[in-house]
Amino acid sequence: MASSLDSLRVESTSNGRNAGHIQSVERAIAILELLARDEWAGVTDVGNALGVHKSTAFRLLNTLESRGLAERNLHTGKYRLGFGLVHLAHAVTVEHDVTRQAQVGCEWLAQNSEETVTLSVLEANESVTIDQILSTSTVASRSWLGRRTPLHCTAPGKVLLAYLGEEEREEIIAGPHERYTDYTILDPQQLREEIERVRAHAYATTYEEFEDELSAAASPVYSTDGSVVAAIGLSGPSYRLDREQLAASAPVVREAAELASAGFGHTDLTDYPDTSESDETSDQ
Numbered sequence: 001m002a003s004s005l006d007s008l009r010v011e012s013t014s015n016g017r018n019a020g021h022i023q024s025v026e027r028a029i030a031i032l033e034l035l036a037r038d039e040w041a042g043v044t045d046v047g048n049a050l051g052v053h054k055s056t057a058f059r060l061l062n063t064l065e066s067r068g069l070a071e072r073n074l075h076t077g078k079y080r081l082g083f084g085l086v087h088l089a090h091a092v093t094v095e096h097d098v099t100r101q102a103q104v105g106c107e108w109l110a111q112n113s114e115e116t117v118t119l120s121v122l123e124a125n126e127s128v129t130i131d132q133i134l135s136t137s138t139v140a141s142r143s144w145l146g147r148r149t150p151l152h153c154t155a156p157g158k159v160l161l162a163y164l165g166e167e168e169r170e171e172i173i174a175g176p177h178e179r180y181t182d183y184t185i186l187d188p189q190q191l192r193e194e195i196e197r198v199r200a201h202a203y204a205t206t207y208e209e210f211e212d213e214l215s216a217a218a219s220p221v222y223s224t225d226g227s228v229v230a231a232i233g234l235s236g237p238s239y240r241l242d243r244e245q246l247a248a249s250a251p252v253v254r255e256a257a258e259l260a261s262a263g264f265g266h267t268d269l270t271d272y273p274d275t276s277e278s279d280e281t282s283d284q
Helices: 002-007 023-038 043-050 054-066 084-113 155-162 166-173 188-201 243-248 250-262
Strands: 070-072 079-081 116-123 126-133 204-207 214-222 228-237
Touching: 023 043, 023 054, 023 070, 023 079, 043 054, 054 070, 054 079, 084 116, 084 126, 084 214, 084 228, 084 250, 116 155, 116 214, 126 155, 155 166, 155 188, 155 204, 155 214, 155 228, 166 188, 204 243, 214 250, 228 250, 243 250
Parallel strands: none
Antiparallel strands: 070 079, 116 126, 116 228, 204 214, 214 228
């Protein structure tokens, strides 16, 4: 076991530690690597591997244990990886899988719209952008990658809200809701009607609801069982994506969503009503 411990000795204990690295974080990562390699390790083992006093090793292990990243055997006092890592790994796997499976739809939409394309998922009642392709236009929408946005006033958010279970959907619709612009929908009944349109057309739009001079549209991406796993959409300046253009973009965005859904094995295509019938949209 000594050789494996030596191979994991943290570089920060030498003078060659990389500038800008945080020593305690490096040590915590080294402990996780050690536990992944040797399964069980005691405080003394960890202290030797890191080149630190046992008290320091204990505090590090105790911190990891408190966050579920390590667990201690009450009889031996040794530690192994905790189930908290499973949750973290699952989150990474899901996001990467969604991005990969929906890639064809995103690329197709970027080529056929020349606007910024985003792929968003639901997390803690917010829309989170996990992938994007920036517009080729000289006036491009800002980067949304990794950004968390509200459900009631963004196009991806409305899609994700529309396909929640009825009880959870109604709870969110009831509000209260934050106002971002003069166009933000705050009234629960108005928002409820808007979300019903999203469900009927599988298409959501926003016109300067989240940010001034920004418009967007989105459609749901389905998994093989028919559940919605993401929202694919486009966004751009409202002078280019006015209300009329948003309504006209529906077939293109929905086709991109169907291509993305096909990546998950979903092939049940539906003919939706023409959005131009009802799109006096309250519309990102």
